[in-house]
Amino acid sequence: MPVADSFTLHDLTSALLVGSVVLLVSVAAVRLSVKSGLPSLLIYLAIGLALGESGLGINFDSAQLTQVLGYAALILILSEGGLSTRWEGIRRSVGPAAVLSTVGVLVSVGVVALAARYVLHLNWDNALLVAAILSSTDAAAVFSVLRRVPLPRRITGMLEAESGFNDAPVVILVTALAARSADGGHAESWAILALKAVLELGVGAAIGLAVGWLGGQFMRRAAGGSSGLFSIGVVALTVLAYAVAASAHTSGFIACYLAALVLGNLRLPHRAAVQGLSTALGWLAQIGLFVLLGLLASPDRMAGQVVPAIVIGLVLLLVARPLSVLFSVAPFRIGWRDQVFLSWAGLRGAVPVVLATVPLTVGAKGIDWIFELVFVLVVVFTLIQGPTLPWMARRLGIAEDYQSLDLAVESTPLEEMGAEMLQVTVGEASRLHGVEIFELRLPVGANVTLVVRGDGAFVPVANTAIRRGDQLLIVTTAESRTRAEKRVRAVSQHGRLAGWKK
Secondary structure: OOHHHOOOHHHHHHHHHHHHHHHHHHHHHHHHHHHHOOOHHHHHHHHHHHHOOOOOOOOOOOHHHHHHHHHHHHHHHHHHHHHOOOHHHHHHHHHHHHHHHHHHHHHHHHHHHHHHHHOOOOOHHHHHHHHHHOOOOOHHHHHHOOOOOOOOHHHHHHHHHHHHHHHHHHHHHHHHHHHHHHOHHHOOOHHHHHHHHHHHHHHHHHHHHHHHHHHHHHHHHHOOOOHHHHHHHHHHHHHHHHHHHHHOOOOHHHHHHHHHHHHHOOOOOOHHHHHHHHHHHHHHHHHHHHHHHHHHOOHHHHHHHHHHHHHHHHHHHHHHHHHHHHHHHHHHOOOHHHHHHHHHOOOOOHHHHHHOOHHHHHOOOOOOOHHHHHHHHHHHHHHHHHHHHHHHHHHOOOOOOEEEEEOOOOOHHHHHHOEEEEEEEEOOOOOOOOOEHHHHOOOOOEEEEEEEEOOEEEOOOOOOEOOOOOEEEEEEEOOOHHHHHHHHHHHHHHOOOOOOOO
């Protein structure tokens, strides 16, 4: 039968029916995720398992297709991460995050490989491969359980930067180790592999920065009145960065993330629309990816991997991750409380499960069980770490009682004036309580325009007192935004006298 006739209108109807129901269930699952404290990825994986061979009976076993679609999804997820990250928020975290994404990865791989070799009795090739696959963290999973627990920007910035940086070196490492396991006789030396990895990351980063900046200048001049078309063009540039870098045999993932980071900080027009589109595509990619991974998993083969997954997971959580954090961030004089939280916040998510398909597609020897092991480990330790992250943040005393969010408001007048909007939530222990609006002493160009209190809202005056639980809407010029946020944060931490010289 010709390929064109293999997919009929009847098949399209069935696919649309299943796909739309899955998306609606996934959207509803976000509320359950917030209430339960569990990352939504677990619910999406469960949907995939329910649709698979042990559920509704959909038979899907293509590791190759999963890897291709998984890489496509990761491009969109990295694009959304870069476009939504403000440089001011991660600037001080770039150094520690870069070291954590390179040196930290190597430390983690070394520790986990030793455990896999001497506890699980794997050969060195497979032990290193398992360790490399599990070395990439997923900050999206962390943030999904921390929506209601505001963290200091130094923590969130490091987690955001780490998640954007560490995918690229881990993909290079896993690909090299998988090829080595498949054909050890023609494997290149470790020195050559290290040199290639540095070149791939360096050239890929340069390509990403160039595509981001040049593409931003092009879009600024070519911007029309349609925010939708403009948003599509910006997202297309991040995909272009990946494609150009990958075509040059360099790291497409680092190119994609850096291009998105540059574009997200160029103050391009239609920022709200760009973020809205990229966020929607990121959610769609995450849902599709996790459901697909659930479909590929075989529940019958998981039982035999529970014990090995728990053993490796405990080594990863209690030894490898803390050591990688210690060696990476201690030189930057980061406090022990932050280090403990960063260690516990090293959730594994989509990337390790996608990378577990790489050995299967290149023909690595004696590794057909690796997908189920990684799948079980991600599920079990997400169940352990996910719900305890808010408790851990409060226990360590790093949870803040102040939270600032960018509001995605599509408003041409605001853009023409160079204005932005912030939503500030006043926590229970915040020293904003009792402070009157005029005592905030916001910089010129910033003002509190609305207060939401309980079920009502009102426009404040100069002597309006702020109360616990209030939500403040602050309108500020782009130039004053950073200073306004710093000022409100300072008053939240130190009270109305913050900033007064003695």
